[in-house]
Amino acid sequence: MDASMLINAELSEASSGERIDVFNPARPAERVGTMPRGGREDVDRAVLAATTAAPGWAALAPAERVALLAAAADALGPLIADAAKTQTREMGKILAESMADVGTADFMLRFNPPIAVQALETERVQDDLGSVAIEKRPFGAVGIIVPWNWPVSLLFVRLSAALAVGNTAVCLPSPYASLSVLQAAEAVARVLPPGVLNVVTGHGQEVGRAITEHPQIRRVSFTGSIATGRDVLQAASANIKVTSLELGGNDAAVILDDVEVNDAMIDGLVAATMTSAGQVCFAVKRLYVADSRFDEVVEAFSQRLSTFIVGDGLDPATTMGPLVNANQAKRLDKLLDEARSRGAHLNELGTLADGCDPEGYFRMPTVVTDVDESFQIVSEEQFGPAVPVMPFSDIDDAVQRANDTEYGLGASVWSADPGRAKEVGRRLEAGMVFINRHDVASAHPRGAFGGMKQSGLGRELGRFGPESYVEIQQVVDPA
Numbered sequence: 001m002d003a004s005m006l007i008n009a010e011l012s013e014a015s016s017g018e019r020i021d022v023f024n025p026a027r028p029a030e031r032v033g034t035m036p037r038g039g040r041e042d043v044d045r046a047v048l049a050a051t052t053a054a055p056g057w058a059a060l061a062p063a064e065r066v067a068l069l070a071a072a073a074d075a076l077g078p079l080i081a082d083a084a085k086t087q088t089r090e091m092g093k094i095l096a097e098s099m100a101d102v103g104t105a106d107f108m109l110r111f112n113p114p115i116a117v118q119a120l121e122t123e124r125v126q127d128d129l130g131s132v133a134i135e136k137r138p139f140g141a142v143g144i145i146v147p148w149n150w151p152v153s154l155l156f157v158r159l160s161a162a163l164a165v166g167n168t169a170v171c172l173p174s175p176y177a178s179l180s181v182l183q184a185a186e187a188v189a190r191v192l193p194p195g196v197l198n199v200v201t202g203h204g205q206e207v208g209r210a211i212t213e214h215p216q217i218r219r220v221s222f223t224g225s226i227a228t229g230r231d232v233l234q235a236a237s238a239n240i241k242v243t244s245l246e247l248g249g250n251d252a253a254v255i256l257d258d259v260e261v262n263d264a265m266i267d268g269l270v271a272a273t274m275t276s277a278g279q280v281c282f283a284v285k286r287l288y289v290a291d292s293r294f295d296e297v298v299e300a301f302s303q304r305l306s307t308f309i310v311g312d313g314l315d316p317a318t319t320m321g322p323l324v325n326a327n328q329a330k331r332l333d334k335l336l337d338e339a340r341s342r343g344a345h346l347n348e349l350g351t352l353a354d355g356c357d358p359e360g361y362f363r364m365p366t367v368v369t370d371v372d373e374s375f376q377i378v379s380e381e382q383f384g385p386a387v388p389v390m391p392f393s394d395i396d397d398a399v400q401r402a403n404d405t406e407y408g409l410g411a412s413v414w415s416a417d418p419g420r421a422k423e424v425g426r427r428l429e430a431g432m433v434f435i436n437r438h439d440v441a442s443a444h445p446r447g448a449f450g451g452m453k454q455s456g457l458g459r460e461l462g463r464f465g466p467e468s469y470v471e472i473q474q475v476v477d478p479a
C-alpha cells in the first residue's frame with residue numbers, strides 16, 4: 001500500500017518527493033507499504049487549506065456539521081475491516097483490537113458532535129452589575145498529533161469534538177501507524193468540505209514541530225510521551241498556542257484484602273495489563289496487592305496468562321501480538337534485564353505460536369515479583385506485557401507508594417466493597433480512578449479523560465474536551 005497525504009481533499013505527495021517505508025513488526029523484513037515524508041512546506045500547504053476552509057465550516061449551523069460528521073461515519077463504516085487489517089500489519093495489535101480502534105472512530109463521529117456543539121452555547125449574565133454575554137467561537141485551524149498505539153480512535157475522539165464546534169484540522173499520525181489513519185481519514189474527508197480535514201505524514205521532529213510552531217495554528221492537541229510533550233509545550237510557547245497534552249502513565253492497581261478473586265476479576269486484570277501487549281497509556285503498569293492475598297492473586301493471574309498465544313495479530317488464534325518496533329522491544333528488555341540482574345523473579349508465560357518469525361518483536365506476558373519502587377520496571381512506564389506485582393501491608397503504605405511518581409494518568413482499586421474502594425481511590429493522585437476494572441472500555445465517552453501531574457494538561461471527552469476547542473469572547477453591554 002503506497003499511501004498519500006491528504007491536503008485540501010486531495011491525495012498529495014510530500015514536497016520533498018521522499019517516502020518512508022513501513023514494516024510489519026511480526027515480520028520485520030516484510031514491507032507493508034510506504035507513505036510520504038512530509039515536511040514544513042507540506043504543513044504550510046495543509047494550514048493554508050485548513051485556514052481557508054475555516055470560515056465557511058464555522059458558518060454552518062451546528063446541526064449541519066453534526067449531520068455531515070454522521071455522514072462521514074457512514075462513509076467510514078464499510079472501510080473499518082480493511083483499515084483494521086492494515087493497522088494490525090503496521091503496528092502489530094491483534095485484529096479484534098484494531099477493529100475496536102477503527103470502530104471507535106465511527107462511534108465518535110456519531111456520538112461526540114451532538115454533545116460537543118453544546119460548548120458553543122452563549123452564556124448570559126444580567127444583574128445589578130450589568131449585562132454580559134459569554135460567547136464561544138472556534139479557533140480556526142487546530143493541530144492534532146497522535147501516537148501509534150490507538151491511532152485512529154485517539155485522532156477521532158479529538159477530531160469529532162474539534163470539527164463539531166467549527167474548527168478545521170491539520171493532523172499528524174505517528175510514522176508507525178499512519179497507513180490505517182490515512183485510510184480512515186480519506187473516507188471521512190470525502191464527505192466534508194475541502195480543507196476541513198488534512199493529514200500530513202512524516203517524522204514528528206519535522207512535521208510535528210512545524211505544526212506546533214506554526215503561527216496560524218492557535219490550538220494544538222498532543223497525545224504521546226512526556227518527553228515529546230515537553231518539546232511540544234516549548235515549541236508552542238513561541239506564539240503562546242493553547243495546548244492540551246495527553247501523556248504517558250504508570251498506573252497503579254491497588255488490590256485490597258477483601259477482593260473476590262474470581263474469573264471476572266482476573267479477566268479484568270488481564271484486560272488492564274495485556275491489551276495491545278501492554279501498550280496502552282492507561283494500562284495497569286504496577287500492581288499492589290494486600291499481602292494476605294498476594295500469593296492467590298499472583299497465582300490466578302499467572303495461570304490465566306499462561307493460556308496466552310503470542311503471534312501474528314492477523315491469526316485469529318493469537319491473543320497478543322508483537323510490540324510495535326525494535327525500540328520498544330529493546331526498552332522493555334532493558335528494564336527486565338535490570339530487574340533480573342538485581343534478583344527479581346521473572347515468570348514468562350504463554351506460548352509463542354508456531355512459525356513466528358524469530359526476528360518479530362514478540363515479548364511474552366511476564367509477571368515480575370521481588371521488586372520495589374527502586375526498580376526501573378516499577379518506576380518507569382514499561383509499555384509492554386511485563387507487570388511488576390508487589391505486596392503491601394497497610395492501605396496508607398499502598399496509597400503512598402502508588403502516588404510516589406510524577407505520573408498521574410489512571411489508577412484502580414479492587415475490592416468486594418465498592419464504597420471502601422472509592423474511599424481509597426479518592427486518595428490516589430490520578431485523573432481517572434476505576435473501581436474493579438481498568439480496561440480500555442472503562443473510559444466512558446461522557447467522562448473526562450486525562451491525567452494529573454506530568455501525565456497531561458486538559459481533558460478529552462464529555463463536556464471538557466469540546467470546551468477546550470472553543471475560544472471565549474465576552475461581550476459587555478452598556479449598563
Ligand code: NAD
Binds near residue numbers: 154209223248249451
Ligand atoms: P511519541 O511522543 O514518540 O510520539 C507521539 C506523536 O508525536 C507521534 O505522532 C510523533 O510523530 C509526534 N512527534 C514526535 N516528535 C515530535 C515533536 N518534536 N514535535 C511534535 N510532534 C512530535 O509517543 P509514541 O511512542 O508514539 O506513543 C507512546 C506514548 O504515548 C506513551 O508514553 C503513551 O503512554 C502515550 N499515550 C498517551 C495517551 C493519553 O491519552 N494520555 C494515549 C496514548 C498514548
